Amino acid sequence: MKIAIIGTGSLGSTLGKMWAEKDHMIMFGSRDPQKAKKLANSIGSGASGGTYEEAARFGDVIVLAVPWSAAKESVKTAGDLNGKILVDSTTTVAPHLGGTLIERTPSAAEKVAKWAVGANVIKAVHTVGVESLNKLQFGSQQASIFICGDHLGAKSKVKQLGIELGFDVIDAGPLINARLIEPLAMLWIELAYNQGMGTDIAFKLLTRRKTK
Numbered sequence: 613m614k615i616a617i618i619g620t621g622s623l624g625s626t627l628g629k630m631w632a633e634k635d636h637m638i639m640f641g642s643r644d645p646q647k648a649k650k651l652a653n654s655i656g657s658g659a660s661g662g663t664y665e666e667a668a669r670f671g672d673v674i675v676l677a678v679p680w681s682a683a684k685e686s687v688k689t690a691g692d693l694n695g696k697i698l699v700d701s702t703t704t705v706a707p708h709l710g711g712t713l714i715e716r717t718p719s720a721a722e723k724v725a726k727w728a729v730g731a732n733v734i735k736a737v738h739t740v741g742v743e744s745l746n747k748l749q750f751g752s753q754q755a756s757i758f759i760c761g762d763h764l765g766a767k768s769k770v771k772q773l774g775i776e777l778g779f780d781v782i783d784a785g786p787l788i789n790a791r792l793i794e795p796l797a798m799l800w801i802e803l804a805y806n807q808g809m810g811t812d813i814a815f816k817l818l819t820r821r822k823t824k
């Protein structure tokens with residue numbers, strides 16, 4: 613799959629590296645294209661780098677991996693996203709983990725969908741710390757992530773990408789349900805940083821039914 617990563621920070625670079633290792637074609641987009649090219653070279657596997665717009669043009673799947681405060685501007689800078697799958701991985705935590713920046717209604721993902729005209733927005737990968745991405749197995753349990761979105765085909769592709777990372781991917785329904793799953797990221801942050809549990813934690817949905 614051709615995957616564009618918008619933002620070369622800790623989440624974007626880690627996801628890009630992991631998917632490159634799974635033989636996906638990766639293009640990093642950065643406000644500083646030289647930074648994206650340097651990151652791509654360090655990863656190898658044919659990864660490339662450029663501007664947000666160049667990356668967005670390249671990707672069939674585009675991952676928005678920027679701070680919430682920069683999300684609107686970044687989506688606009690990425691240009692025409694019509695028909696693209698846009699994965700919103702943002703959390704709306706305030707700087708220095710100081711609470712949440714927006715109300716839950718509408719959710720961040722719904723706002724992203726308004727800005728990214730014509731894109732199929734899927735909320736995903738927002739409830740796990742980047743430190744855990746390489747170790748999603750907790751004993752016999754696989755970490756769960758919740759994803760949601762309105763376009764079933766797009767959601768199925770993102771689900772597959774999540775499975776390739778090592779997640780137990782739970783389809784939480786339509787995009788409006790981002791209002792339910794986005795606050796889980798706040799709970800994760802609270803537990804990890806304020807309640808002393810550390811970042812090596814993840815959510816798990818228990819069920820007696822097969823979820824895949």
Ligand SMILES: NC(=O)c1ccc[n+]([C@@H]2O[C@H](COP(=O)([O-])OP(=O)(O)OC[C@H]3O[C@@H](n4cnc5c(N)ncnc54)[C@H](OP(=O)(O)O)[C@@H]3O)[C@@H](O)[C@H]2O)c1
Pocket residue numbers: 618619620621622623624641642643644647676677678679680681682686701702703704705737738739740741742743
């Ligand atoms: N880190 C995690 O564990 C984690 C987990 C789940 C979700 N998230 C969410 O994923 C998103 C990215 O997180 P991150 O940890 O990768 O953040 P980060 O390390 O701070 O990187 C964010 C990237 O966004 C880009 N950016 C665009 N506009 C920016 C601005 N005004 N200020 C700063 N950076 C800007 C930058 O890339 P360029 O310079 O290349 O443009 C920057 O490297 C956030 O919304 C975060 O809440 C993070």
